[in-house]
Amino acid sequence: ETGVTQTPRHLVMGMTNKKSLKCEQHLGHNAMYWYKQSAKKPLELMFVYSLEERVENNSVPSRFSPECPNSSHLFLHLHTLQPEDSALYLCASSQDIGGRDTEAFFGQGTRLTVV
Amino acid sequence: RKEVEQDPGPFNVPEGATVAFNCTYSNSASQSFFWYRQDCRKEPKLLMSVYSSGNEDGRFTAQLNRASQYISLLIRDSKLSDSATYLCVVNERTYKYIFGTGTRLKVLA
Numbered sequence: 554e555t556g557v558t559q560t561p562r563h564l565v566m567g568m569t570n571k572k573s574l575k576c577e578q579h580l581g582h583n584a585m586y587w588y589k590q591s592a593k594k595p596l597e598l599m600f601v602y603s604l605e606e607r608v609e610n611n612s613v614p615s616r617f618s619p620e621c622p623n624s625s626h627l628f629l630h631l632h633t634l635q636p637e638d639s640a641l642y643l644c645a646s647s648q649d650i651g652g653r654d655t656e657a658f659f660g661q662g663t664r665l666t667v668v
Numbered sequence: 669r670k671e672v673e674q675d676p677g678p679f680n681v682p683e684g685a686t687v688a689f690n691c692t693y694s695n696s697a698s699q700s701f702f703w704y705r706q707d708c709r710k711e712p713k714l715l716m717s718v719y720s721s722g723n724e725d726g727r728f729t730a731q732l733n734r735a736s737q738y739i740s741l742l743i744r745d746s747k748l749s750d751s752a753t754y755l756c757v758v759n760e761r762t763y764k765y766i767f768g769t770g771t772r773l774k775v776l777a
Contacts, residue, residue, distance in 0.1 A: 584763060595672070596712070596755075596767040608763055643711055650763035656702055657757075657765050659711040 556580040559644050559660035566634065567668055574629040574663045576644030584650045585627040586657065587619060590641040602627060603650045634667045641665075669694050674756050674768035682776050685746045689771045691756030692738045700759035701732055701739050705752045706770065712755055715741075746775045 557578045566572050578585060587599040601609035602621040616638075618630040627644055644660040673692045681687045693701075701718035716723065718730040718739050729742040743750055753770040760766070 586763070586765075593769070595769045598764060601763045603763065641709075645765075655700065655759075656714045656717060659713070661711045664709070 557644060557646055557658050557660035559642075559663050561663055562661060563664050563666075565666045565668060566631070568634060568636070570634075571630070571632040573631065574642055574644075574665075576627040576629075576660055578625055578627075578644075578646040578658075578660075580646055580648075580658060582646040582648050582658075583624055584647045585621060585624070586645040586647075587627065587629050588643040588645060588659075590643055590662070592640075596643065600629075601650065608650065631665075634665075636667050639666045670768075671695065671766045672756055672758050672768040674771045676769055676771060678772035678774050680774045680776055681746055683746055683748060685775075686742065686744050687746055687773065688740055688742045689754055689756075689773075690738050690740050691768055691771075692736075693756075693758045693766070694737070695758070695760055695766075696734075696737060698737075698758045698760050701730075702757040702759075702765075703728075703730060703739075703741050704755040704757055704767075706755055707752050712767075715754070743773075746773075748775050748777060751775045 560575045584603045588596045599613045600619040620628040641662045643662045645657040647657045703715040704712040705715045706712040722731045727744045731740045755770045756768040758766045
């Protein structure tokens with residue numbers, strides 16, 4: 554295991570539902586990320602938190618709302634999603650942001666299907 | 669031009685073959701480079717970092733060419749278990765890890 558845990562692993566939700574994705578890292582890292590991976594596309598960065606402060610909101614629609622209550626936990630709150638939001642949502646962490654040769658460690662992802 | 673470009677493949681090679689992938693990046697200010705491996709429906713996992721002088725880890729060799737802005741991954745003596753998608757990742761020494769679309773490798777028995 555990579556030390557980054559995501560729940561749930563699979564989620565099916567209707568367009569009017571509200572749900573949350575959870576990520577927890579046990580690596581003592583200071584930075585956490587949300588990525589979206591759609592078929593045939595590269596991973597797209599959604600949000601970045603460093604020491605619980607958001608440093609990037611990459612033009613993500615407001616129906617996605619991140620929350621970082623502490624440096625070990627990251628949430629992604631979902632509401633009124635669209636079918637095109639169906640994708641694999643990956644959480645990652647790294648020791649810090651901006652460090653040379655600092656790799657990111659990924660959770661196993663939540664496969665989201667919006668019906 | 670895409671920030672990170674990779675040939676999507678698939679590369680179909682027999683067991684024991686040597687295979688190489690290239691990846692080009694557009695930002696000359698990029699500082700850190702990685703190869704990740706992603707199995708079907710799984711998360712990306714770090715395969716190796718890529719250092720300026722090149723580095724080797726067992727059957728895997730990574731090279732960086734800053735002048736031409738590309739990195740490469742060489743796999744020797746391919747195993748069936750090497751079948752996966754290989755993601756090129758570039759970091760500009762910020763929080764942005766930029767991913768390529770990945771190159772699919774199939775090692776055939």
